[in-house]
Amino acid sequence: xxxxxxxxxxxxLSAGQGPKECGWVVAQLIKRLLHNAQxxxxxxxxxxxxxxxxxxxxxxxxxxxxxxSGLIRLEGAGVEAYAESWVGPIxxxxxxxxxxxxKRCNWFAGIELVSVNGAQEVDIRELxxxxxxxxxxxxxxxxxxxxxxxxxxxxxxxxSGVQIRVESDRSQHRNRQLAMERLQMILAAGIEAEGRAQVxxxxxxxxxxxxxxxxxxxxxxxxxxxx
Numbered sequence: 001x002x003x004x005x006x007x008x009x010x011x012x013l014s015a016g017q018g019p020k021e022c023g024w025v026v027a028q029l030i031k032r033l034l035h036n037a038q039x040x041x042x043x044x045x046x047x048x049x050x051x052x053x054x055x056x057x058x059x060x061x062x063x064x065x066x067x068x069s070g071l072i073r074l075e076g077a078g079v080e081a082y083a084e085s086w087v088g089p090i091x092x093x094x095x096x097x098x099x100x101x102x103k104r105c106n107w108f109a110g111i112e113l114v115s116v117n118g119a120q121e122v123d124i125r126e127l128x129x130x131x132x133x134x135x136x137x138x139x140x141x142x143x144x145x146x147x148x149x150x151x152x153x154x155x156x157x158x159x160s161g162v163q164i165r166v167e168s169d170r171s172q173h174r175n176r177q178l179a180m181e182r183l184q185m186i187l188a189a190g191i192e193a194e195g196r197a198q199v200x201x202x203x204x205x206x207x208x209x210x211x212x213x214x215x216x217x218x219x220x221x222x223x224x225x226x227x
Contacts, residue, residue, distance in 0.1 A: 006075055009083040010114035010185070013070045015052060018108060021099075023052030023066030025092045025109040028223040030070050033086065042076035045168045047178050065097075071114070073178065086111050088215035092223065108214070114185065124180055131183070132156045135172055155179045162186060 013029055015022035030046055037044035051057045052066035074083055090109045096102040135150040152167035153175040164182050166175040217226040 006077055007079050008181075009074045009079050010047075011072045011074065011083055011086065012112045012114050013067070013072070014110050014112070015066075015068050016108070016110055020052050020066050021096050021104075021107045022109050023068055024097055025090065025107050025218075026052075026067040026070060027065055028092070028218070029090060029109060029111070030067065030072065032223065033072055037074060037076075037082070040076070040078075040082055042074055042079050042082055045073045045178065047071050047073050047166055047168050047182065071182075073181070083113060086215065087113050089213065090216050090218070091214035092218045093226075094218075094220050097221070111215075124184060127157075127180065127183065127187070130158050131180070132158060133176060151175060153179050155183065157183055157187070160187070 011033070013026050013033075015026050030049070034044045034046065048071040049064070050068045050070070051064045052068045056062065056064055076082075088111065090111060092107045092109075093105055094107070095105065096107075132155065134154045134156075136152045136154065137150055151170050151172045152165065153172055154163060154165040155176070156163050162183060164179045164186075166179040166182070168178065169175050218224065219226050
């Protein structure tokens with residue numbers, strides 16, 4: 001029997017315009033998605049993320065507890081159906097971890113499928129000739145878990161000025177591959193002329209998370225799913 005071909009899908013998670021509690025939901029969803037994908041024999045990687053609080057975005061000593069947004073790459077057979085099962089509003093019912101006794105108990109985040117239509121039209125081999133790569137040490141919480149080797153990668157697309165940094169894997173080669181895939185998607189979206197700041201702002205632009213008809217509901221401090 002012929003085996004199913006692996007497919008790559010990208011999901012963007014966002015707290016929208018919600019408060020930090022919604023950013024906490026995004027952080028929990030990232031953990032859940034990465035863990036749950038393994039059960040379905042799907043490869044999952046957090047490729048980009050943005051801490052909810054600006055003060056936390058340029059540090060690598062403290063573990064982030066809330067994210068404004070995150071970008072996850074999924075790969076595997078049957079990944080489209082798995083990804084679609086997560087797309088839409090996500091509701092968490094629970095007491096605020098930041099504001100005890102706050103009356104509100106329903107918090108929302110959103111998951112969207114990032115379109116990769118047209119990405120293959122951008123020849124990655126030709127693209128490689130237009131890119132400068134810089135290797136650096138990866139960030140992350142301090143202590144023994146910090147990666148001491150220069151595995152993180154930052155690529156710069158010379159024609160557009162787009163810069164992408166990836167440090168999700170311990171392999172420099174793998175991080176470069178992920179960065180090039182991300183660049184493919186950005187250029188295919190027709191934003192070659194935008195500077196790196198505008199490009200980053202564009203994909204991180206926080207869409208208004210819908211609050212009706214959630215596709216999944218979670219409850220409590222242990223973030224258990226309600227069926």
